Amino acid sequence: MEQAFSNAANAVANAAGRPSVFLLCCLIVLIWALSGPLFGFSDTWQLIINTGTTIVTFLMVFLIQNTQNRDGAAIQAKLDELIRVSSGHNSFIGIEHLPASEVEEFRRKCEEAAKQHHRTRRHSRRSDVHKA
Numbered sequence: 001m002e003q004a005f006s007n008a009a010n011a012v013a014n015a016a017g018r019p020s021v022f023l024l025c026c027l028i029v030l031i032w033a034l035s036g037p038l039f040g041f042s043d044t045w046q047l048i049i050n051t052g053t054t055i056v057t058f059l060m061v062f063l064i065q066n067t068q069n070r071d072g073a074a075i076q077a078k079l080d081e082l083i084r085v086s087s088g089h090n091s092f093i094g095i096e097h098l099p100a101s102e103v104e105e106f107r108r109k110c111e112e113a114a115k116q117h118h119r120t121r122r123h124s125r126r127s128d129v130h131k132a
Contacts, residue, residue, distance in 0.1 A: 009066045016060070 015021055032049050039045040080093045095106050 005066065006070070009063045012060075012063050013067050016063075 029049070032045075036045060076096055083092050084090055092106065095103055098106075
């Protein structure tokens with residue numbers, strides 16, 4: 001069932017992202033709008049577009065979330081592999097499973113390390129200029 005849902009989600013996501021599908025949706029809305037006078041702009045006429053867009057939106061939320069979850073997991077796995085093979089410091093692998101406060105602490109430490117590295121490089125360049 002999971003594979004069938006993934007296949008369906010991929011197919012719908014690929015189709016929904018095409019310009020032709022967007023234009024088709026615009027055409028549907030235009031036809032609906034132009035049909036307003038024919039139906040006297042009735043409550044039923046309004047209900048048709050409201051119901052249709054609500055159903056599509058409701059279903060697309062789940063498909064988009066599924067796609068984002070899979071993409072995020074794939075990107076995380078790739079990043080973890082890059083960390084694993086390029087560094088002896090593997091403490092970042094799996095941090096996406098930590099509570100937000102601990103992830104924020106990792107981010108703060110990385111930011112501080114980057115600032116320190118920048119200060120060290122800037123100081124090193126000044127020393128090189130004075131030696132020359």
